[in-house]
Amino acid sequence: MRTKTAFGFLAVPLGTAPLLVILTFSVLLFLALKATLFGLPLGLLLFTGFLNYTFALLDSVINDDAEPPVLSIEMMNPVSAPRSLVLLALVLVAFFTSQAAVYWFGAALGVIAGIGCAAILPALLAIQAITGSTVQAFNVLTAVRLIGRLGADYATLVVFVVAATLIGMFALSLAILPTLLKLAIAMYLWLASFCLIGGVVRERGDDLGLEDAWTPERFESDEDADQERLRTQFVDRIYAEWRGGAHANAWQSVMERVGQGANVLVELEWLYERIARWPDPRLANRLAREILPRLLAARRNGEAVDMVRARVRADPQFRLQSSGDLLQIVGLVRDAGDRPTARTLLHDFDRFYPDDAARTAATELIQQLER
Secondary structure, rough: OOOOHHHHHHHHOOOHHHHHHHHHHHHHHHHHHHHHHHHHHHHHHHHHHHHHHHHHHHHHHOOOOOOOOOHHHHHHHHHHHHHHHHHHHHHHHHHHHHHHHHHOOHHHHHHHHEEEEEHHHHHHHHHHHHHHHHHHOEEEEEHHHHHHHHHHHHHHHHHHHHHHHHHHHHHHOOOOOOHHHHHHHHHHHHHHHHHHHHHHHHHHHHHHOOOHHOOOOOOOHHHHHHHHHHHHHHHHHHHHHOOOOHHHHHHHHHHHHHHHOOOOOHHHHHHHHHHOOOOOOHHHHHHHHHHHHHHHHOOOHHHHHHHHHHHHHHHOOOOOOOHHHHHHHHHHHHOOOOOOHHHHHOOHHHHOOOOOOOOOOOOOOOOHOOO
16 A cells, blocks of 8 residues: 555544544543543443444445545444444453463563554454454454455554554653543544554455455356445445444445446345345335335336335334325235235324325225225
8 A cells, every 4th residue: 555545544534524523522531531430421432432433434434435424323322333342342352461461471472462462453353344244353264364465555554553552552641641632642543543444445455355255265256246246245334334323324325326326226126135134124114215116107016015015014114205105005005905004004194294285095095994
C-alpha cells in the first residue's frame, strides 16, 4: 500500500461524523469516570456503543462508502453487538496474557506476548469483516492464508497497531495532558487502526481469496462463480452491519447496490432470497415492500401472493407501503383461497394506514371476508 493511500485511511476518523463521535464520547466518558461507581452503567453503554461504531466505520471503509457512517441510536444497544463482544473478549485476552507473561517471565516476554497478540488481531478483524463470521475469524488456516497473501501490507498493519498501542499508553501516562485529550487521542488511534485494516482489505480484496476458507479447494474462476462469491461477501457485510445495530447503514448499502444493477427487480429478488433466511424478519420485510409493487406492475401475481404469505408467516405485522397495493394483494390472496392471510393483512387497517382514503374499500373487503 502506498504511503499516501495509508494516510488517507488514517485521516478517515478526522471526518465530521467520526470526529463528532470522538468528541462526544470523550466528554461523556470523562463524566462517567468522574462519577466513579455511579458512572459505571454509562461507561459500559458508551464502551459498547463505541465498539459498535468502530465496526460500522470498518465496514464503511471496506465498502468504499462516500461518507463515514453517522452514529445511530441502534448502535448503543449492547444486545445487538456480537462482533463488539468478541472484540472485547479478544482485547481482554490480549491484556491478561501480556500481564501474565510480565508477572511470570519478566517484562521482555510480556512485551513479546503483547506484540504477538497485536500481530494476530488485524487478521481476525479482517476475516470477520469480510465474512461476517466469528467462527471463520478463528480459522487458523484462513488467518495464515490472509497474512501470507497480504505480505508487506500485513506487516504495515502490525507495525501501526503496535505503534498506536504504545503511543496511546504513553499519552495516557502523561500527567500534563488533560483527561479529555487523553481519551480523544486513544479513541482516534483505535478508530485509525480499524480504518487502516479496512483500507488494506479494500485495496487488496482481490488477492485475499477468503472464499476458500472452509476447504483447501478454490472456487471456480468462471463468471457465475465470481458473481456468487461477490454476492455472498456483500450479504455477509450487510448481515454484519445489521447485527451490529447499524440498520440505517445496512439499508443504505442495499439500496446503493440495487441502484448499481442493470435490473432493479432482479437485484432486489436475489437479495431478498438470501436475507429472507435470517431469523430477524425486518430487513426482509423492507425488501418485500420494495419488490411487491414491482411484481404487481409486472403482473407476476402468483409470485406476489407467495411472497406475501411468507412475510405474514414470518411477521404477522407485515404490511405493504401503499394501502392501494395492500388491497390489491388482499384481493389476490382471497381469490387464491387463503382467506386467513387476507384477514390478517386487513387487521388494524386504520392503525397501519391512518386517515387513508382506501378505508371504505378496506371495510367492504373485511365484511366480505367475514361472511
